[in-house]
Amino acid sequence: MSSYFGSRSESRTEILSALGRFGALVVLIIVGSIVSEVFLSSRNISNIITNASVMIIMGVGQTIAIITNGPDLSAGSIMTICAVVAAILVKTVGIFFPVAILIALALGIFLGFINGYMIAKVGIPSFISTYGLQWAVFGFAYVILRGYVIYDFPANFRFIGNGYLFSVIPMPIVIMVIVVITGIFLLNKTTVGRCLFAVGSNSVSANMSGVDTSKTVFQAFIISGALSALAGVVLIARINAVQADIGRNYLLPVIATVFMGGTSPTGGQGTIIGTVIGAIIITIVQNIMNLLAVPSVWRDAIIGLLIIVTVLVDIIVKKRISNIKIATV
Amino acid sequence: MRSVTRLLKKVPPVLWVVLAMVVVFSCFSKNYFTIRNLVVLLQQGSVLLVISAAATFVIISGGLDLSLGAIMTLSGVIAALAVNAGLPVPLVFLAGALTGSLCGALNGTLIAVADMKPFIATLGVQGVLYGFSLALTNKEGIHVSNETFIFFGDLVNRFIPMAAISCAIIFIAAIFVQNHTLLGRYTFAIGGNAEGAKLSGVNTTFWKWLVYVFAGFLAGLGGVVLVARLEVADPIVGTQWEFEAIAATILGGTSMRIGKGDVQGTIIGVMLITIVRSGLNVIRVPSVWQPAIIGTTIIISIVFQVWISSKKEGV
Numbered sequence: 001m002s003s004y005f006g007s008r009s010e011s012r013t014e015i016l017s018a019l020g021r022f023g024a025l026v027v028l029i030i031v032g033s034i035v036s037e038v039f040l041s042s043r044n045i046s047n048i049i050t051n052a053s054v055m056i057i058m059g060v061g062q063t064i065a066i067i068t069n070g071p072d073l074s075a076g077s078i079m080t081i082c083a084v085v086a087a088i089l090v091k092t093v094g095i096f097f098p099v100a101i102l103i104a105l106a107l108g109i110f111l112g113f114i115n116g117y118m119i120a121k122v123g124i125p126s127f128i129s130t131y132g133l134q135w136a137v138f139g140f141a142y143v144i145l146r147g148y149v150i151y152d153f154p155a156n157f158r159f160i161g162n163g164y165l166f167s168v169i170p171m172p173i174v175i176m177v178i179v180v181i182t183g184i185f186l187l188n189k190t191t192v193g194r195c196l197f198a199v200g201s202n203s204v205s206a207n208m209s210g211v212d213t214s215k216t217v218f219q220a221f222i223i224s225g226a227l228s229a230l231a232g233v234v235l236i237a238r239i240n241a242v243q244a245d246i247g248r249n250y251l252l253p254v255i256a257t258v259f260m261g262g263t264s265p266t267g268g269q270g271t272i273i274g275t276v277i278g279a280i281i282i283t284i285v286q287n288i289m290n291l292l293a294v295p296s297v298w299r300d301a302i303i304g305l306l307i308i309v310t311v312l313v314d315i316i317v318k319k320r321i322s323n324i325k326i327a328t329v
Numbered sequence: 330m331r332s333v334t335r336l337l338k339k340v341p342p343v344l345w346v347v348l349a350m351v352v353v354f355s356c357f358s359k360n361y362f363t364i365r366n367l368v369v370l371l372q373q374g375s376v377l378l379v380i381s382a383a384a385t386f387v388i389i390s391g392g393l394d395l396s397l398g399a400i401m402t403l404s405g406v407i408a409a410l411a412v413n414a415g416l417p418v419p420l421v422f423l424a425g426a427l428t429g430s431l432c433g434a435l436n437g438t439l440i441a442v443a444d445m446k447p448f449i450a451t452l453g454v455q456g457v458l459y460g461f462s463l464a465l466t467n468k469e470g471i472h473v474s475n476e477t478f479i480f481f482g483d484l485v486n487r488f489i490p491m492a493a494i495s496c497a498i499i500f501i502a503a504i505f506v507q508n509h510t511l512l513g514r515y516t517f518a519i520g521g522n523a524e525g526a527k528l529s530g531v532n533t534t535f536w537k538w539l540v541y542v543f544a545g546f547l548a549g550l551g552g553v554v555l556v557a558r559l560e561v562a563d564p565i566v567g568t569q570w571e572f573e574a575i576a577a578t579i580l581g582g583t584s585m586r587i588g589k590g591d592v593q594g595t596i597i598g599v600m601l602i603t604i605v606r607s608g609l610n611v612i613r614v615p616s617v618w619q620p621a622i623i624g625t626t627i628i629i630s631i632v633f634q635v636w637i638s639s640k641k642e643g644v
Binding site for chain 1: 393395439443444445446448449450452453454455456457458459460461463464468569572575576579585617618619620621622623624625627628631632635636639
């Protein structure tokens with residue numbers, strides 16, 4: 001159940017692209033194990049999944065935004081400012097950490113609300129409004145923190161980033177799994193999820209059949225804002241430091257993650273499981289780049305190229321299949 | 330009297346904001362409303378005007394180009410390398426323009442031929458292009474010192490704004506393309522009704538492709554002038570420029586939905602952004618605050634502009 005209006009050719013496309021993703025994953029794992037002997041070590045694997053967790057938490061929000069309306073290009077900046085605020089509350093002000101996290105989440109929700117307002121009420125396309133908001137938000141993060149780095153947070157706050165549940169499972173993975181399960185449930189089993197898909201595939205007809213489209217858009221971007229905030233908090237608790245551009249390198253990979261997961265750029269179609277696989281693929285690519293010591297200047301370029309190639313392959317596959325369908329009819 | 334009010338109603342709301350800001354900043358500093366400062370403003374705003382013209386073309390055609398800042402940056406880097414390799418100045422400009430056009434051709438191929446969504450294609454290309462400019466410069470600025478080259482961006486005798494003059498020439502060429510060529514006409518046609526244009530025999534794929542090539546060409550030339558003005562090619566100088574260019578376009582009254590607008594209107598948007606930026610220095614806002622204030626001002630003014638124009642259009 002990934003599309004609200006599914007059809008047979010669509011499900012065939014989905015099976016094909018799912019196979020493609022799985023193939024890419026297998027190839028990458030083989031490449032990784034050839035490139036370096038530490039790649040398949042349990043430590044590296046747990047590292048990959050823990051790193052992917054932050055990306056997945058953000059990716060779930062991004063997937064929901066893209067299914068409903070369009071990309072949330074402010075995700076990296078929301079992550080940054082919420083992380084900065086949480087860090088200051090925990091470290092400098094010394095607030096009890098759950099309160100600090102709640103405040104950070106509230107800030108994420110607020111920024112998501114602004115995105116929703118610009119998109120649903122004013123009518124600015126999401127790729128312009130969210131892209132624009134990010135510069136203002138990065139600006140404020142810089143105002144708060146200047147060029148400084150805040151590091152060494154209290155142990156209880158750090159637990160959510162580097163602690164272990166039952167002293168086995170890393171906390172970021174626990175949080176990620178909760179987010180993923182909640183997301184899947186929300187998308188597939190609730191009215192809200194139905195509305196998200198309906199608005200994404202055809203906003204006009206959704207509106208006519210009684211869906212409150214603007215409310216749905218608000219919901220999508222609020223979810224994305226909140227999850228970006230959560231990802232930011234988990235990230236800084238894990239790496240134990242924050243600076244004013246921490247989220248800058250997350251936007252491209254997260255967008256890549258979502259499209260790699262097979263979510264349609266035109267909206268109305270996508271799965272969270274796909275995003276999870278996409279995030280693992282991207283994290284493995286980054287991991288291999290680390291192991292190979294690829295110069296940092298090329299990393300964004302490689303991720304950018306991956307986005308283009310993924311979407312391109314997707315388009316070509318879909319065209320092929322629709323041609324075959326026409327030929328058989 | 331009635332004709333005066335009618336004329337006043339025609340003035341875009343953004344222009345009132347611009348005027349109000351000039352008045353406010355003039356009150357704060359007696360050096361603000363001077364010819365000297367005007368010349369400096371022209372120098373500072375001119376390259377943005379060229380990039381914004383590129384953005385306007387793309388947006389009129391119903392598209393979007395998030396890679397313009399990166400194209401500008403990479404073209405500037407190539408130009409700086411060309412200057413330092415001892416190439417004659419006309420060839421340097423040609424190299425920059427060619428780099429820009431090639432990047433634009435890549436965007437155009439992905440969007441017009443392969444049918445990718447503009448924001449995805451140009452976001453991906455943005456990442457790739459910054460990779461190239463960072464790698465080519467080794468993450469550091471490349472200084473240029475060739476006198477003839479620098480002349481084209483210099484403030485000659487601290488009075489003649491050559492960057493503004495160079496950019497004005499490019500900008501006038503862009504207006505000419507918009508008004509008197511097939512490319513200009515089809516840009517509006519595709520933005521207004523791509524399906525209709527296609528049915529009436531326009532090769533929409535080709536012209537859409539050419540719009541991105543032309544935008545890249547403009548951004549490339551802008552990048553060369555910027556390097557001549559700053560005397561250095563910085564590998565990440567274009568960060569955020571694409572957004573300011575899009576913002577200037579929208580503030581200038583170009584609609585994102587119906588293929589309406591013009592390159593000339595974009596001047597007002599560029600004026601607003603440039604005046605806010607310079608004004609913050611005039612009223613001595615600390616530099617840490619400036620990105621936040623500029624970002625907020627731009628986003629709020631876009632919201633107002635879109636809000637007002639959608640009320641007018643009755644959408």
